[in-house]
Amino acid sequence: MPHPATAQKLRFGANYTPTQGWFHHWLDFDLDAVRADLDSIAQLGLDHIRVFPLWPLFQPNRTLIRPRAVEQLVALADAAAERGLDVNVDGLQGHLSSFDFLPAWTRTWHRRNLFTDPDVVAGQEAYLRTLAAALADRPNFLGMTVGNEVNQFSYDPHPDPDRISPEQAARWLERMLAACEAGAPGRLHLHAEYDAAWYQDGHPFTPAQAARLGGATAVHSWVFNGTAQRHGRTGTATEHHAAYLIELARAWHTDPHRPVWLQEVGAPAPHIPAEHAARFTEATVANALDCAHVWGVTWWCSHDVSRGLADFPELEYSLGLLTVDRAVKPAGKAIAGIVEEWRGREHRPAPRTTALVLDTDPVTAPDRSVCAPGGAFFEAWAALTAQGVRPAVVLAAYAHDKEHLAARGITATVTPEEVV
Template identity: 80%
Template sequence: MPSAPPSAPPARTPRFGANYTPSQGWFHHWLDFDIDAVRADLDAVAALGLDHVRVFPIWPYFQPNRTLIRPRAVEQLVRLADAAAERGLDVNVDGLQGHLSSFDFLPAWTQTWHRRNIFTDPDVVAGQAAYLRTLAAALADRPNFIGMTIGNEVNQFSAGPHPDPDRITPEQADAWLRTVLAACEEGAPGKLHLHAEYDAAWYQDDQPFTPAQAARLGAVTAVHSWVFNGTAQRHGRTGAATRTHAAYLIELSKAWADDPRRPVWLQEVGAPAPLIPAEHAAAFTEETIAAALDCQDLWGVTWWCSHDVSRDLADFPELEYSLGLLTNDGRVKPAGSAIARVAKEWRGRTHDPAPRTTAVVADDAVERRSACAPGGAVFEAFARLVADGVRPAVVLAGRVADTGYLAARGITSVVRPEEVR
């Protein structure tokens, strides 16, 4: 039986923020926490007109032993959140770090002599739940606390190309997500708790974290858009697929959601050099955000990242040093000026774009999700339609005949990838 279309959510003002990368010491700043340095960084972020930051406790720094969650580290996180509030910034906290900028941060009690699967070992999962619950509870009464993100792209630990993955099944991934999300809700009831994967969840056939989990578990869907995944290599800096990759991920996520009007958070997106040369970063920033804002139900955009990584720090991939909206010494870069202009333009405006009436059909089978990846039939059909001036959506094959669902999304025609020329 066709589903009845739900009522549309009220139009709202989109959020604009930055993933906070401290200018002094990168995320190692937790080891030498300096609240004055944090305040200076947050002053610079607030001066761009942004309204929130996403922050990253380093898991082994905060929970060095399974039964030791360091009170001083938790107190420092709360001080950071309070400093953000003083500057009009809301805070989302990523718990399990996890993985950041090519480095893995896993506590010793999960590694080598204590090697245990971080997704299935009962003691490890109980320790994670206690940690997430503790961080959430410490911030639960702060009005500027948005909620918890489980961790940063933790799905990269579950399959290749990680060199030492903790392999699991989709069923085990589902059970783990439900457990850790419940822990966040116990710590801070009613806040916006979510999980966030890198794009293998949408594109990689054998990835155990699935599109359905991303689009149905947690308060909102998070997407992380990076065009170094083959998009810019294949389509170039100015290609339609490159300029609208973030919008494509938003629309792909909407295809997998049970709720046709589920909010989607573009939680990470950046302008990676040399695929996006520095002189074109501002244009890429504006084009990417404009395309995302042309998607319905966008919760907000959080740019990666606030500050460049200092050249004093070694062994980062080259592109990681220059992704900031601000330089390491606090100067605003062209991308920072661009997002400041966008944030100013949208301040107080409601976001209610027209529906996307034409949808590309994607396979429901997760073992064939590579068709949605760069070079895949669905991805390339979407890009060709964009280049032809169409505003496409994506719909799963199993919902093509569901008239109620199509009406809820405003879809009036569907097209198979092979039909797009």
């Protein structure tokens, strides 16, 4: 009898970036424009979207969660349902495309730690619970993501971080996930960090938290993090970066069947030039789907950002599968082709029988930089992959655990030092 994670069909979706006003569209919410956007997403064959309320607009005061904003979120979810699209909602925005969106009641004169102040945490719980409860009766509501890469507020290089310990990060995550569950019991609630959780020494949000808290492990794969700069646009490490993060995440899983959601991945120019975006998209998704227990792939993002909006990093303007005019781009055609290829197929990749051993503490992982681009472990995994090995990752603590290895189909291990 297959585990439910293996029996579930692959999911393909997009992070929804509205064509009118970007995420500022909540200020001038136009349901007809949203419907037109969703039509263009559905035409690619996608089955879900990830949606981003702007936290300061939805909860401008700690004790005011705007009913009208919540109604608009529900209207968006209902419009998605009419087009066969399921919806995941990120609650605490938080951070999007280089901009921070934090309520005034957490900053400057009201400066309080986002993760430890009792009043702030209680306000966050109320907000997440309210959004989840508003959607709990919608069949197309997948569940909540606590927030988008909220971990960036906790440590360097953020210019004004709210510093916490790993223990405080874990307590905060547990409370936020519990609030989501209280609002919408039984849905897929999870949290999502940017790759500092996997790559940065001393970062308070840890791989163990990502891999063990919530209903799935989310990974966000961006090759502008040094991967493409070091290995080039067609390098093995570049085209397998998403697969590497999935396998790295699985090393920390205590449930070998736990799903991994490739929740963000995109083709950022100039690291991936526009004329090569389709190839990168096809290679990245194919390599990611060569990993076991992948829940799905959610591309960043649905539509380009209008050049009429100022001050975005250059790469953010052109990440869409579709243009601002809703025309399909080469990466969009590639995704549509992938969706068609997988229609009706089961996702059962062959086991990765050889695992690269990562020697780090299984809870705190103090020396994560070895896993980052340029690090000894990262480069060894890329070298093995270039040799056609299809490496998994196993923590040194489990490298001699026969039951753990058997559950994952691992029959051989190799250390980074042994990689030629």
